[in-house]
Amino acid sequence: MSGYKIKAFTTTDKVGEFKETTYATSPLKEDEVYIKMLAVGLCHTDILYASQPDLILGHEPVGEIIDLGSNVTGHQKGDIVGFSYLRECCLNCRECNSGNDIMCHKRVMFPEGNNNGFAHGVICKDKFVYKIPKELKPEEAAPLMCAGLTVFTALYQAKLPPTAHIAVVGIGGLGHLALQFARAMGYHVTAISHTESKKEECLKFGAHTFMASKDFTPDYIEKAPKFDLILDTVSVDLEWETYFDLLDRNGAFYLIGLPEGPVEIKNIIGFLQSQKTFKASMLSGRYTVDLMLEFAARHGIKPAIVKYPLTTEGLSKAVKDSESNSIRYRAVLFPEN
Numbered sequence: 001m002s003g004y005k006i007k008a009f010t011t012t013d014k015v016g017e018f019k020e021t022t023y024a025t026s027p028l029k030e031d032e033v034y035i036k037m038l039a040v041g042l043c044h045t046d047i048l049y050a051s052q053p054d055l056i057l058g059h060e061p062v063g064e065i066i067d068l069g070s071n072v073t074g075h076q077k078g079d080i081v082g083f084s085y086l087r088e089c090c091l092n093c094r095e096c097n098s099g100n101d102i103m104c105h106k107r108v109m110f111p112e113g114n115n116n117g118f119a120h121g122v123i124c125k126d127k128f129v130y131k132i133p134k135e136l137k138p139e140e141a142a143p144l145m146c147a148g149l150t151v152f153t154a155l156y157q158a159k160l161p162p163t164a165h166i167a168v169v170g171i172g173g174l175g176h177l178a179l180q181f182a183r184a185m186g187y188h189v190t191a192i193s194h195t196e197s198k199k200e201e202c203l204k205f206g207a208h209t210f211m212a213s214k215d216f217t218p219d220y221i222e223k224a225p226k227f228d229l230i231l232d233t234v235s236v237d238l239e240w241e242t243y244f245d246l247l248d249r250n251g252a253f254y255l256i257g258l259p260e261g262p263v264e265i266k267n268i269i270g271f272l273q274s275q276k277t278f279k280a281s282m283l284s285g286r287y288t289v290d291l292m293l294e295f296a297a298r299h300g301i302k303p304a305i306v307k308y309p310l311t312t313e314g315l316s317k318a319v320k321d322s323e324s325n326s327i328r329y330r331a332v333l334f335p336e337n
């Protein structure tokens with residue numbers, strides 16, 4: 001069997017400028033599948049790598065399996081599958097065996113390997129692609145592969161009782177899915193956005209209440225309800241102390257978005273005496289992707305998407321719109337024939 005010629009879109013040294021290219025792959029290995037791209041989401045993390053030239057980005061892809069290696073048993077031609085950040089791991093260490101494969105010391109994660117989703121096709125290890133439930137269209141499932149998985153993982157790992165009060169800060173690609181997942185899990189959900197403009201949509205996504213951080217004053221924060229868990233999905237620095245003050249006793253702040261940092265805890269005594277937690281939280285691997293997809297399908301959790309063509313122009317426009325915070329709520333790109 002010979003390899004494939006894949007049309008792809010690579011980064012340049014300018015954020016938001018892409019080049020179309022075609023590359024030839026090696027023949028399919030026995031444990032690999034070849035996927036024809038159907039839809040791919042643009043995550044803010046893609047933009048963080050977008051000034052490193054010659055990368056094929058895109059880690060929210062969904063496509064159709066066109067070809068299978070000789071040893072692939074878990075998938076069939078025609079299956080609609082997605083893949084995520086974790087592209088490979090050893091499958092045989094303590095982390096891998098305990099379902100915590102994203103922490104494998106031999107993990108291969110996006111954008112390593114340079115064989116990602118902003119392309120018309122992709123080759124993947126068969127154990128790292130996930131069957132998309134029939135309830136979800138490819139473009140609905142694509143943003144779940146990173147944005148959905150990341151917020152589902154945080155909520156799932158927090159192991160809170162259904163009585164917990166959760167706040168989601170930053171209602172973008174991750175945030176609007178976090179509201180839906182948290183609501184479906186039975187929590188009391190608050191959306192915190194920097195202006196009022198997303199209020200109505202946040203309530204539709206499942207938030208019980210809404211707060212605009214532009215209103216935050218010391219008095220407002222003191223009187224505000226307090227949270228067991230705050231998920232921060234904002235891509236810039238926050239006034240950290242304000243959010244730590246919004247935590248209840250034993251409350252946890254999960255850093256999911258990537259600020260420029262550093263993060264400082266100023267009121268150490270208050271933080272300690274209320275036993276607060278500050279935790280970094282990343283997406284996860286094979287075990288959790290399947291749980292997340294099943295849960296999303298069962299509860300009708302779907303992203304609100306804005307469509308773009310998967311072309312150099314489409315990518316540039318999607319990056320520009322994402323950087324100006326004008327996408328409601330996830331850009332999804334579609335290959336053109």
Ligand SMILES: NC(=O)c1ccc[n+]([C@@H]2O[C@H](COP(=O)([O-])OP(=O)(O)OC[C@H]3O[C@@H](n4cnc5c(N)ncnc54)[C@H](OP(=O)(O)O)[C@@H]3O)[C@@H](O)[C@H]2O)c1
Pocket residue numbers: 042043044045048146147150169170171172173174175192193194195198233234235236255256257258259281282283322325329
């Ligand atoms: N930990 C992980 O595993 C993981 C996985 C995926 C992504 N990420 C990171 O998570 C973050 C969110 O990603 P995303 O794709 O959801 O991004 P996004 O769609 O751009 O959403 C980010 C949200 O942050 C808020 N925001 C953005 N710029 C702001 C500014 N200048 N001031 C105040 N608020 C601002 C906005 O929410 P409001 O308008 O509601 O305020 C915006 O919708 C990024 O930093 C990304 O790199 C982490």
Ligand SMILES: [Zn+2]
Pocket residue numbers: 043044045046059146147
């Ligand atoms: Zn991502």
Ligand SMILES: [Zn+2]
Pocket residue numbers: 089090091092093094095096097101104105106
């Ligand atoms: Zn391992």
